[in-house]
Amino acid sequence: MKILKYILAFLFGAFAGLFIYLDLAAILFRDPPVWFVLTSFFGGWGLTTYWVLRGTKTLSEMLARSFLVSAILSFGFAPATLFLATKSVDTGGSDAEVIGSLIGGGLVSGFGITISLLFTFLSLVGYGLVKLFNRENRVPDSNLVACDFCAEPVRKAAKKCRHCGEFLQSVKSETSEALEERGLER
Numbered sequence: 134m135k136i137l138k139y140i141l142a143f144l145f146g147a148f149a150g151l152f153i154y155l156d157l158a159a160i161l162f163r164d165p166p167v168w169f170v171l172t173s174f175f176g177g178w179g180l181t182t183y184w185v186l187r188g189t190k191t192l193s194e195m196l197a198r199s200f201l202v203s204a205i206l207s208f209g210f211a212p213a214t215l216f217l218a219t220k221s222v223d224t225g226g227s228d229a230e231v232i233g234s235l236i237g238g239g240l241v242s243g244f245g246i247t248i249s250l251l252f253t254f255l256s257l258v259g260y261g262l263v264k265l266f267n268r269e270n271r272v273p274d275s276n277l278v279a280c281d282f283c284a285e286p287v288r289k290a291a292k293k294c295r296h297c298g299e300f301l302q303s304v305k306s307e308t309s310e311a312l313e314e315r316g317l318e319r
């Protein structure tokens with residue numbers, strides 16, 4: 134599974150690099166020069182791939198981080214295209230030219246916002262799915278206690294252990310009664 138993690142991080146990096154390039158180019162340039170396209174795209178690709186791999190141990194951790202980055206980058210594409218559209222409006226020319234550039238700018242921003250929201254939505258869905266899928270293998274946290282029968286982590290509110298099928302409520306209340314008798318808080 135290690136290989137899969139690297140391949141997916143690499144592919145995701147390319148996607149992120151594209152959005153980094155588009156976001157920056159829309160804000161910084163009207164006609165982005167080639168050096169900028171190459172630097173921002175490949176730089177963004179490399180940096181993102183490195184960052185989503187760094188500090189993430191499992192494939193699902195890496196995917197969750199990738200989807201979050203992807204949500205932020207694609208969300209940023211909406212204001213970036215709006216900005217690009219206002220920049221492309223040419224107020225110096227004739228009326229026809231101004232109207233033309235307004236329509237053009239409107240189309241660019243409408244298209245950009247649609248793309249932006251679509252990818253933001255898909256990224257958040259992806260993030261949610263990874264988190265949901267991963268809940269099964271989650272490390273015990275403060276909402277979990279060890280089952281009295283099989284020692285597997287179960288929710289505090291659970292009445293029945295999902296690992297061994299034992300009923301937990303009676304044991305739990307006996308335990309807390311016993312603690313109360315001894316004057317201890319659980």
Ligand SMILES: [Zn+2]
Binds near residue numbers: 295296
């Ligand atoms: Zn159990």
